[in-house]
Amino acid sequence: MDDVLYINGGNPLQGEITVRGAKNFVSKAMVASLLGEGPSELRNVPRIRDVAVVTGLLELHGVMVTADEQGGVLRLDPSNVESAHVADIDAHAGSSRIPILFCGPLLHRLGEAFIPDLGGCRIGDRPINYHLDILRQFGAVVEKREQGIHIRAPRGLHGTKIELPYPSVGATEQLLLTAVRADGLTELSNAAIEPEIMDLINVLQKMGSIISVDTDRVIRIEGVERLGGYQHTALSDRIEAASWASAALATRGDIYVRGATQPEMTAFLNTFRKVGGEFVVDDDGIRFFHPGGDLRSIVLETDVHPGFMTDWQQPLVVALTQAKGLSIVHETVYENRFGFADALRGMGATIQVYRECLGGHPCRFGQRNFYHSAVVSGPTALSAADIEVPDLRGGFSHLIAALAAKGTSSVRGIGLIDRGYEHFQDKLSALGAEFSHG
Numbered sequence: 189m190d191d192v193l194y195i196n197g198g199n200p201l202q203g204e205i206t207v208r209g210a211k212n213f214v215s216k217a218m219v220a221s222l223l224g225e226g227p228s229e230l231r232n233v234p235r236i237r238d239v240a241v242v243t244g245l246l247e248l249h250g251v252m253v254t255a256d257e258q259g260g261v262l263r264l265d266p267s268n269v270e271s272a273h274v275a276d277i278d279a280h281a282g283s284s285r286i287p288i289l290f291c292g293p294l295l296h297r298l299g300e301a302f303i304p305d306l307g308g309c310r311i312g313d314r315p316i317n318y319h320l321d322i323l324r325q326f327g328a329v330v331e332k333r334e335q336g337i338h339i340r341a342p343r344g345l346h347g348t349k350i351e352l353p354y355p356s357v358g359a360t361e362q363l364l365l366t367a368v369r370a371d372g373l374t375e376l377s378n379a380a381i382e383p384e385i386m387d388l389i390n391v392l393q394k395m396g397s398i399i400s401v402d403t404d405r406v407i408r409i410e411g412v413e414r415l416g417g418y419q420h421t422a423l424s425d426r427i428e429a430a431s432w433a434s435a436a437l438a439t440r441g442d443i444y445v446r447g448a449t450q451p452e453m454t455a456f457l458n459t460f461r462k463v464g465g466e467f468v469v470d471d472d473g474i475r476f477f478h479p480g481g482d483l484r485s486i487v488l489e490t491d492v493h494p495g496f497m498t499d500w501q502q503p504l505v506v507a508l509t510q511a512k513g514l515s516i517v518h519e520t521v522y523e524n525r526f527g528f529a530d531a532l533r534g535m536g537a538t539i540q541v542y543r544e545c546l547g548g549h550p551c552r553f554g555q556r557n558f559y560h561s562a563v564v565s566g567p568t569a570l571s572a573a574d575i576e577v578p579d580l581r582g583g584f585s586h587l588i589a590a591l592a593a594k595g596t597s598s599v600r601g602i603g604l605i606d607r608g609y610e611h612f613q614d615k616l617s618a619l620g621a622e623f624s625h626g
């Protein structure tokens with residue numbers, strides 16, 4: 189079966205791989221093309237399933253999307269934007285949450301948007317209340333129907349003042365994609381300022397928007413009447429880079445990640461060094477390696493940017509099973525991001541999860557029934573097991589665990605990993621991993 193990998197682990201991963209544009213930016217930049225009057229060109233696009241999903245969704249809405257042979261350059265022509273059927277959107281979107289970000293641009297272009305109820309990875313409830321509140325504040329009318337959510341803007345969209353209850357990445361993007369062509373000024377407080385959002389702002393500015401970002405998480409937008417297309421090279425995928433770095437650490441390996449960039453990875457690099465990993469930054473990428481000896485335990489808290497990203501947490505926890513002593517990890521972004529630890533326990537890791545906020549500041553999940561803190565005790569040898577991929581990042585963590593474990597593991601559901609890791613099986617081969625499809 190193609191969806192299962194049999195991994196013969198216990199060997200260090202060594203060699204070089206390349207990461208391209210960030211999944212969590214590229215999909216949003218593709219949606220932004222809907223706002224332009226002319227075509228856009230996006231470069232450094234990775235060949236991952238999320239890009240295929242957004243391509244399909246844009247095509248359903250009349251955007252002509254063409255790619256070069258390697259799929260690295262996309263041309264997006266929104267000259268003939270049209271409404272799509274919600275059932276088709278639903279069928280195309282699968283578990284992707286991207287359709288919610290079509291709302292602002294479609295309201296500007298067509299006066300209405302109809303989106304299905306949304307999925308995403310199984311890492312928490314993942315509501316869309318912030319998104320809908322934002323759209324309402326701009327003047328949109330949101331109506332939940334049996335087939336999905338219907339949104340219209342009978343009196344147009346008007347600039348507004350909004351404070352987010354939490355600096356949500358998606359909600360900040362929703363606001364940006366809606367405000368740039370709304371009538372008048374918009375001010376967002378407590379905005380997310382992730383590098384992927386800053387690159388989206390770069391794209392929107394190239395299109396003709398007026399956006400300023402203040403030091404205190406406040407973003408101000410002056411709406412403009414029309415926007416043009418853009419030409420842009422996507423920033424690099426810092427989640428993928430950190431995932432391979434964690435794989436190097438967990439397998440006592442040495443991986444050069446071409447395309448990895450330092451400025452977006454500061455918090456990860458500090459933590460990597462504290463655990464005992466070493467890295468060398470050059471103009472083209474970053475070499476991550478295990479220098480020998482014991483890894484050190486740490487106290488770690490995930491946070492919004494510029495903190496340690498939640499998406500870095502799961503791959504790094506696998507490496508922490510090989511660190512000497514007790515590590516404490518407090519997950520403050522998603523309430524349910526330790527599901528992957530069950531499989532690691534089955535492979536011999538000692539990981540306990542707790543409802544309490546351990547090792548850091550109390551977060552919004554404390555005193556509730558969310559197992560969002562973990563204590564990892566190591567080092568423990570990992571042994572091969574039959575495991576099933578739970579979500580994108582958790583799935584990659586399972587791969588790392590199987591690569592670190594002696595013996596042959598079977599990892600089921602690897603199709604999920606293609607959502608965000610380009611050609612990961614070719615990369616595993618390039619790094620000397622032993623695996624087969626059975």
Ligand code: EPU
Nearest residue numbers: 212314315316317318319356357358359499521522580581
């Ligand atoms: N939240 C709400 N209501 C909302 C929106 C968010 O309560 O309407 C909460 C969420 O439940 C969560 C928190 O706010 O607890 C943060 O969620 P956020 O909106 O920031 O996340 P997102 O935009 O849905 C993106 C990435 C995630 C990444 C997070 C945090 C994309 C497509 N997804 O999600 O990436 O973990 O930001 O950086 O950009 C991944 O790549 O595997 C992934 C899950």
